[in-house]
Amino acid sequence: MRQLISIRVVAVAIGLFFALSVLWALVRGIGPGFSNLAEYGQFTEPNVEQAFHKHPNHYDFSFDGPVGNWDVGQLQRGLKVYDEVCSACHSLKFVAFRDLAELGLTPGQIKAFAAKHQVPGVDKNTGEATTVPGLPTDYFPSPYPNEIAARAANNNAVPPDLSLMTKARHDGTNYVVSLLTGYQKQPAELLKRFPEAKTPPGLHYNPYFANLNIAMPPPLHTDGQVTFDDGAPSDIKSMAEDVAAFLTWTAEPKLVKRRQTGWPVVIFLIFATGLAYMSKQQVWAAVKPKKAA
Template sequence: MARILSILVGLFFTVALLWSFGLGFYTWTTEPAAATAEHEFHLHPKNVHFASDGPFGKFDNQQLQRGFQVYKEVCSACHSLSHVAFRDLEQLGYSEAEVKAIAAGFTVPGTDPNTGESAMVPGSPTDYFPKPFANDIAARAANNNAVPPDLSLMTKARHNGPAYVYSLLTGYRDQPAELLKHFPEAKTPPGLHYNPYFANLNLAMAPPLSGDGQVEYGDGTKSTVDQMAKDVAAFLIWTAEPTLEKRKQTGWAVLGFLLFATILGYMSYRNIWSDKKH
């Protein structure tokens, strides 16, 4: 009797599960999801090309240096690069003396040599880029209750990351009238800024690139908003994967070896079994 009862209970739950699944599928196919402002007005990243794209792509060190300059003069006030050490900048073509000078321009936690007490001291090449805020509370207080994310791995943390960074930096605009007409509740709250490339359309970060000429490039390149956004996005590709070029070179060497081994194996197969077939 207990066995029959357990079978009936199992059948009941199976039928209930199938029924709920079927009802959910029917509802999904017959009743479309309610439209939202995020669904209707969120835009995919723009199409943009970087020198490091593709299987043969390589970093453009001149562009990376420009991107670092944008980060240093604009982004570093709010965003950290906690996975990048100053000495890593030598990979961008900076000399040892230039790296030392760049590091000394930042202050990092250290020890006062005169008193032995904790203090902020000039950075050295072995130090990592410091955080701009002492803690998350200070970061929230300075950024409309939002904590600026670390940018070290940003181009890996977001889908189509380089294009996302570029699009976000160049995507600030006024809310379209059509959005306010159909979704008045989606009006950008005070203190936030409309950007259709951000997931929920509004973000706490004000437009960091305020206009052309904001950064004076040392190589004479005209620093338009578009150029600065593309340069800093390229720099963040490097911070997220500084070994990108080496990985691609290794990949081609491995593919060449596998191709050679495949041909060699096939020739060995033909040689060994040529007189064994009838």
């Protein structure tokens, strides 16, 4: 009898474990893995990065949480910030112009938006490589013809593609906002403790960047830099949040649909676990455990 009860308990526990695992993945997402040992402290004296690097601040977004949803207006504003500011240095090579239909743009708007961008093409008369106005089927073009040109224009640093940036960085959405709003002068304490770590010429101090010094100058440097058609605030923080939301969409365009699909799956697994348990009870109901001698 005790053995039978133990088997039942184990079966229920296994079913609940799998159901709760899916629920946890739905709510929290896949974690970035174990943090660097520096986060937990070391026996040695911390270096300048460990002492002054800051983790991203938390910002509230409409797509946060298990029942979050896209703020289409914010995504459209983020697209405009990217197009007018970020696209001067960064590409979106995994995003096609036609994908913007998910942001509420009409076919006509997408066609016009694509046409104002020059993409690699071929001259119909000579057959030589050239640039032509984009089509909805084209992808966002790179602002540089090659890596050498990119390095030459950016203090020997290649601006990364932003298509998957929020997935490539821990707490990516908050990281983007914190980085864009985190430019500042080096703290006096840093220069006192680590005088050799003074920011080199051509770089900019940002405590949210991994090694504190970043080649990219502040892209959002003044309020009202981008004017939004819907009259939304255009201070630096608001613009940073808007473009961070847009880059979250470029990295995970199916984020909301995935969560919406996940809830029925979790409910089904819980229901299936209960059904399996009751079926097992029914099948083995006629089997009586042997009494101990």
